[in-house]
Amino acid sequence: MTRSASRFARMAGVRRLNQRIATQMELAGRIPFFQPHLGVNGAAIDLGQGPLINFSSYNYLGLCGHPEVSAAAKAAIDRYGTSVSASRIVSGEIPLHRELEQELADFVGAEDCLVFVGGYNTNVTTIGHLYGRRDLILYDEQSHNSIVSGTLLSRAERKPFRHNDVHAVERLLREHRKQYGRVLVVVEGLYSMHGDLPDLAHLREACQRHDADLMVDEAHSLGVLGAAGRGLAEHCGLSGRSADIHMGTLSKALASCGGFIAGDANLVQYLRFLAPGFIFSVGLPPADTAAALAALRILRREPERVERLRANSRAFRRLMHEAGFAVDVQGVSPIIPLHIGDQYRCMQVSHDLLERGIHVQPVIYPAVPQDGALLRFFICADHTLAQLEAAVGQLAATLTAS
Ligand SMILES: Cc1ncc(COP(=O)(O)O)c(C=O)c1O
CATH class of the missing domain: 3.90.1150.10 (Aspartate Aminotransferase, domain 1)
Structure with missing residues (x-):
């Protein structure tokens, strides 16, 4: 055993994991x-x-492995190589990035959109950067770990609420709203453990009444809910602008890798110039960008x-x-x-x-x-x-x- 391996072998968490295995x-x-x-x-x-x-894949629409999606990824590699080799803000931008963002924004009914290299990173850096010490974040107790990590990074006051309990959200807003600068309520469009959905109309109304931002993570609902697969709002018969921050991943129905934030132009521009997980990270690779774009086009066509x-x-x-x-x-x-x-x-x-x-x-x-x-x-x-x-x-x- 090497010296460094033996150092970690003494760590309590390592010992517990080894025991479970x-x-x-x-x-x-x-x-x-x-x-x-x-x-x-x-x-x-x-x-x-x-x-x-x-039954263990979130290739919901069968678009990973679709010949058109694979061909688009290969063509992008032939043209741009396998990496954009820089952060987009400096020299990593390729035309496919904006094409994908504009088509995603149009699809979900938002003004603009920004794509990130990972869905996980999208939540961490967006929540972590948009909110701060004077703010409050309310999040569902069953939230994905990336949402929880984003709330921790933000250093805002954090209050989890009982799973899918809109009345708990209203109560927390009533009791605490006034003590904070800005308030965020985060939910998922489709919860990935139990497959249940939040009451978007009720949440929207509560957030509007208490001047809070509503964020919906559509990792599992994009391409899945609504007649055209536009997500939770379409499923609920509501406008695509029901959420202030519309988060999605490219890794599930869209057969690629990466995440996105869609919303109003000010939000997206702010993240594009300042979100650390965006500007201090390489741009989405050409193949992933092209694959997501091809998958989105097939979803719209079919x-x-x-x-x-x-x-x-x-x-x-x-x-x-x-x-x-x-x-x-x-x-x-x-x-x-x-x-x-x-x-x-x-x-x-x-x-x-x-x-x-x-x-x-x-x-x-x-x-x-x-x-x-x-x-x-x-x-x-x-x-x-x-x-x-x-x-x-x-x-x-x-x-x-x-
Ligand atoms: C609700 C939710 N948000 C974010 C993510 C992270 O997305 P990705 O796997 O594309 O990084 C996941 C992943 O499963 C998820 O379920």
């Missing part, structure tokens, strides 16, 4: 994480033993992909319900959790399903509470009904056997 290896002989896939991560996946029916995703999600919920599983049959989202409880049992069920040709990831602590382990099914537009039926049949057989 050892326990899992003893119980199941493997850990279900970091398994490389040998092709596109879509409705099917190859982990080395041939194709499995896959909204039937969004409808197919919705139909598949409905079908899967119905099949699960008919098989006796506790799922929300009225739910609209393609994220469908099944509560298992014990984390080791959950990993075992996931492993047994893998042996039966079904790939679904277990979600365990710390992503969920210790006894709240779940199997999380991500549905794709490209799943066939036969695949959905096979998965539910195998799930029922596995749970009966274990």
Whole structure:
């Protein structure tokens, strides 16, 4: 063992992690994480033993692996190389960046847009830079870690509220608004653990009444919710300008990598010139920019992909319900959790399903509470009904056997 490795071996967190890995290896002989896939991560996946029916990808619309998207990425590499080799503010800008930003702004109904190199970084630097010590940030207790990290970086006063509880938001605004300069309320368009949605109209109204900014993270709702896939506002029949800060990722329905903020021109220009995670970081690579742009154009041309995703999600919920599983049959989202409880049992069920040709990831602590382990099914537009039926049949057989 090298000296530096032994130094970290003494760290309490390292010891705890090693213990958890050892326990899992003893119980199941493997850990279900970091398994490389040998092709596109879509409705099917190859982990080395041939194709499995896959429920572990947020390639919601089947656009990762789409020939037009791959061709656009290759053409961008041929023209610009593999990196823009500088921050955009100096010499890293390429015309594709603005093309993508303008088309994204137009799609979500905002004045302007800025793309960042990662969705995670988008939240951290945007929230971290826009708010400060004199401000207050209210955020859903189930917020993605990138939102929480942004609130910490900002040094604003932070108050989490109970998941999806708009009345708690109103109460906090009523009690605390006046003590702070600016106030931000952050929610997600579609929560990635349980697949549920916030009440946008009610939040919008509360924020307007109390002079607070509303930020919606549409990582999982862009390309997924609304008839054309424009996200939560479209799903709720509201204007694309319902949120003051509209955040999205390029890594899910848009088959690329990166994140964006859409909103009014002043907000976007402020971030473009001053957000540290933007100006002190390289510009989005040519291939990723071109891939996201091609994917967005296909999404606009083929909204039937969004409808197919919705139909598949409905079908899967119905099949699960008919098989006796506790799922929300009225739910609209393609994220469908099944509560298992014990984390080791959950990993075992996931492993047994893998042996039966079904790939679904277990979600365990710390992503969920210790006894709240779940199997999380991500549905794709490209799943066939036969695949959905096979998965539910195998799930029922596995749970009966274990
Ligand atoms: C709600 C939410 N926001 C932000 C992110 C970060 O996005 P990315 O993976 O594109 O960095 C994720 C990632 O899963 C997410 O679920």
